[in-house]
Amino acid sequence: MSQTNPxxxxxxxxxxxxxxNYVDSKPFWDGIAAGKLVLQYCTEAKxxxxxxxxxxxxxxxxxxxxxxxxxxxxxxxxxxxxxPGPGLEGRLPLCVATVxxxxxxxxxxxxxxxSPEQMAIGKRVKLAWDQLTPEQRYxxxxxx
Amino acid sequence: MRKKDIVIxxxxxxxxxxKTGRSAYDLxxxxxxxxxxxxxxxxEDIDGLSVTTALSEASNPFFAVYMTEALGIxxxxxxxxxxxxxxxxxxxxxxMSAIRDGMCKxxxxxxxxxxxxxxxxNYGAYRPExxxxxxxxxxxxxFGLLMSxxxxxxxxxxxxxxxxAVTQRAHALHNENAYAKxxxxxxMDDYMQSRVISDPLRVLDSVMFCDGANAFLVTxxxxxxxxxxxxxVYPVAYSEVTNFNxxxxxxxxxxxxxxxxxxxxxxxxxxxxxxVRMFQPYDDFTIAVMMKFEAFGFCERGQGSAFTMDTDLSHxxxxxxxxxxxxxxxxxxxxxxxxxxxAEAVRQMFxxxxxxxxxxxxxxxxxxxxxxxxxxxxxxxxxxxxEA
Numbered sequence: 001m002s003q004t005n006p007x008x009x010x011x012x013x014x015x016x017x018x019x020x021n022y023v024d025s026k027p028f029w030d031g032i033a034a035g036k037l038v039l040q041y042c043t044e045a046k047x048x049x050x051x052x053x054x055x056x057x058x059x060x061x062x063x064x065x066x067x068x069x070x071x072x073x074x075x076x077x078x079x080x081x082x083x084p085g086p087g088l089e090g091r092l093p094l095c096v097a098t099v100x101x102x103x104x105x106x107x108x109x110x111x112x113x114x115s116p117e118q119m120a121i122g123k124r125v126k127l128a129w130d131q132l133t134p135e136q137r138y139x140x141x142x143x144x
Numbered sequence: 145m146r147k148k149d150i151v152i153x154x155x156x157x158x159x160x161x162x163k164t165g166r167s168a169y170d171l172x173x174x175x176x177x178x179x180x181x182x183x184x185x186x187x188e189d190i191d192g193l194s195v196t197t198a199l200s201e202a203s204n205p206f207f208a209v210y211m212t213e214a215l216g217i218x219x220x221x222x223x224x225x226x227x228x229x230x231x232x233x234x235x236x237x238x239x240m241s242a243i244r245d246g247m248c249k250x251x252x253x254x255x256x257x258x259x260x261x262x263x264x265x266n267y268g269a270y271r272p273e274x275x276x277x278x279x280x281x282x283x284x285x286x287f288g289l290l291m292s293x294x295x296x297x298x299x300x301x302x303x304x305x306x307x308x309a310v311t312q313r314a315h316a317l318h319n320e321n322a323y324a325k326x327x328x329x330x331x332m333d334d335y336m337q338s339r340v341i342s343d344p345l346r347v348l349d350s351v352m353f354c355d356g357a358n359a360f361l362v363t364x365x366x367x368x369x370x371x372x373x374x375x376x377v378y379p380v381a382y383s384e385v386t387n388f389n390x391x392x393x394x395x396x397x398x399x400x401x402x403x404x405x406x407x408x409x410x411x412x413x414x415x416x417x418x419x420v421r422m423f424q425p426y427d428d429f430t431i432a433v434m435m436k437f438e439a440f441g442f443c444e445r446g447q448g449s450a451f452t453m454d455t456d457l458s459h460x461x462x463x464x465x466x467x468x469x470x471x472x473x474x475x476x477x478x479x480x481x482x483x484x485x486x487a488e489a490v491r492q493m494f495x496x497x498x499x500x501x502x503x504x505x506x507x508x509x510x511x512x513x514x515x516x517x518x519x520x521x522x523x524x525x526x527x528x529x530x531e532a
Binding site for chain 2: 014015017018019021022023025028047048049050051052057058076077078079080081082083085086087088091094096097098100104105106108109110116121122130132138140
């Protein structure tokens with residue numbers, strides 16, 4: 001697939017965010033370490049939400065747990081970032097999608113090993129791994 | 145309920161410029177000075193102040209209080225407006241409530257920002273962990289996502305967005321406050337050949353951060369007379385919504401807060417879309433303008449391209465659009481941007497539009513947009529209808 005990959009691996013290390021800066025997100029990052037996409041889930045509404053929040057968006061209360069997702073979904077919206085910006089060095093053109101997971105929640109992520117021409121709404125994707133640094137990976141997707 | 149008791153009794157606007165080297169305080173001082181000269185009020189008359197949060201001053205939690213010192217105003221009512229491009233119309237609406245509640249009598253709604261000189265903001269929140277890593281740091285990526293979805297659901301004629309850009313640029317040529325670099329004509333070819341920055345978004349669909357300030361004087365119709373002010377407009381209806389569809393992760397992102405407040409504000413004013421004499425919508429990106437045509441009912445949902453192509457949007461047309469050039473062609477003075485579209489509406493209704501004057505400027509519809517949230521459209525939507 002490498003010959004069709006216009007988004008080469010980043011030559012420079014990207015910033016690794018401070019974990020739990022907004023709400024306790026440790027399960028998300030632990031999930032990454034275990035090769036899983038783990039997101040917040042409301043036990044009352046029985047629905048996921050993402051990004052994680054201090055309360056359930058469905059109940060306004062902390063009726064929240066973390067749960068593994070299938071990592072499978074469909075491209076809901078997509079764009080190709082073509083202008084430089086912080087953290088984008090060596091990554092342009094960059095394929096970005098809003099992925100709607102089969103569990104009924106959306107997540108913004110990169111689509112790896114995908115040319116801008118291949119990006120399209122409605123295409124199926126599955127979980128893949130991007131590298132922020134050689135030690136820290138980050139969830140992304142690739143076309144099925 | 146529709147009331148005609150409070151007025152905007154004056155406006156002021158500085159030139160929009162890039163990297164002025166000036167502070168928001170200094171720009172605000174220029175706007176206040178102009179407001180006093182235009183209205184003939186004295187500093188002691190002002191007992192209310194609304195200050196818009198500025199990107200260039202966001203690290204100072206007491207920006208609004210410092211602003212009272214800078215301007216020499218001693219308000220009994222002070223509002224710090226943190227709803228971005230809705231802070232000007234929202235500031236006027238809040239000032240109206242405060243005046244009706246007896247908290248003040250004469251309020252200045254001040255928006256000043258200098259982000260192209262000094263950017264001192266950090267949105268923080270969830271962004272470093274969940275939005276920055278995939279490279280969605282600026283508004284263009286989010287608007288590229290939004291546009292892609294619009295194209296998928298309804299189809300989009302790029303020439304329609306081009307027409308918005310070209311029409312607004314033609315208007316900016318008559319606006320002496322517009323950023324000088326934008327004071328040259330734009331053709332459809334220029335638009336179609338302009339660089340795609342985040343597919344399908346083009347650079348000419350987008351605003352550029354500049355520096356600038358604007359200010360509005362709000363008081364009762366009765367008191368304006370006492371102050372000897374005869375040029376006034378009446379804000380007869382206002383609606384605002386924040387975090388529209390915020391509890392629904394699978395919401396249709398081509399539906400914005402305007403889907404709710406568009407029809408609502410028209411109803412409050414007792415108007416139909418065909419009654420709107422001019423449209424001065426917040427224009428961070430051209431697609432936002434087109435989506436508002438649909439949301440306010442100027443056309444059916446998904447028919448924005450056809451409506452844009454079929455409608456004369458020039459200042460002499462059937463629906464004059466952003467007659468000062470909008471932010472895309474006059475420059476976006478940071479978060480003071482919401483006042484740019486409002487200032488143009490008031491200017492037109494005062495009959496001070498010069499070469500771009502709209503005939504019979506009996507009313508205007510003005511909108512604001514604030515904040516680009518995670519994977520949606522925008523965070524705050526506001527709409528105000530002014531009547532002569």
